[in-house]
């Protein structure tokens with residue numbers, strides 16, 4: 001393989017993924033590719049299977065059929081923690097923040113965990129510049145540098161979202177699964193999160209599940225539309241807006 005072809009290898013490939021819950025086919029044949037440094041949005045009506053798909057990519061549930069490849073490596077049966085070693089991080093629906101610690105502490109702990117450190121020794125590590133400096137850089141990247149010394153319990157909801165993103169970045173993730181980052185945010189917080197994701201775009205491969213169509217169309221390089229657990233269409237935001245079946249199945253509903 002030449003360097004050029006290696007550079008173009010998709011970060012994430014989903015092939016023919018199926019997952020049933022009893023009678024419900026939550027994922028019923030999904031194909032999807034996320035290219036290097038692409039921000040790829042996943043949209044679809046409620047119940048289309050978006051979260052089920054993200055959970056399979058993260059390794060929290062296993063598919064019945066199909067394959068998941070990260071950087072060409074088959075991870076379909078790999079445990080969730082091992083996928084983190086492949087550069088994968090999921091954020092927003094499952095992240096646990098330590099509410100009695102500061103924003104900076106939370107990010108520093110994520111770095112320490114990534115390095116194989118022990119959180120019980122964290123008190124002494126708080127003063128460790130090798131943790132604090134990169135932690136501050138991640139906080140700054142998500143627009144939270146000025147709140148570094150705030151205890152998490154005192155942060156606003158939107159700021160916790162920003163911190164969760166910093167924690168994912170601290171895990172040295174290069175392939176981010178972002179599950180509804182705008183959920184529960186007010187209009188100004190959503191715009192702030194859109195600006196933050198715009199700043200991360202091009203530095204990471206991102207698969208973004210989001211119902212906020214303004215954010216999706218502002219951010220995405222490409223969009224995949226899921227309907228009834230299947231890939232209906234993948235294209236640029238303009239192609240998705242113009243696609244008759246997508247309009248009928250999703251956008252035409254005034255979503």
Ligand SMILES: Nc1ncnc2c1ncn2[C@@H]1O[C@H](COP(=O)(O)OP(=O)(O)OP(=O)(O)O)[C@@H](O)[C@H]1O
Nearest residue numbers: 021024025026044045046047048049050051052053
């Ligand atoms: N653990 C489960 N057990 C049974 N059914 C499930 C389970 N998880 C999801 N489902 C069903 O699978 C289908 C897809 O659900 P999923 O949450 O993946 O959709 P979604 O596109 O993320 O929806 P939303 O936009 O509302 O979050 C739904 O019919 C849901 O009820």
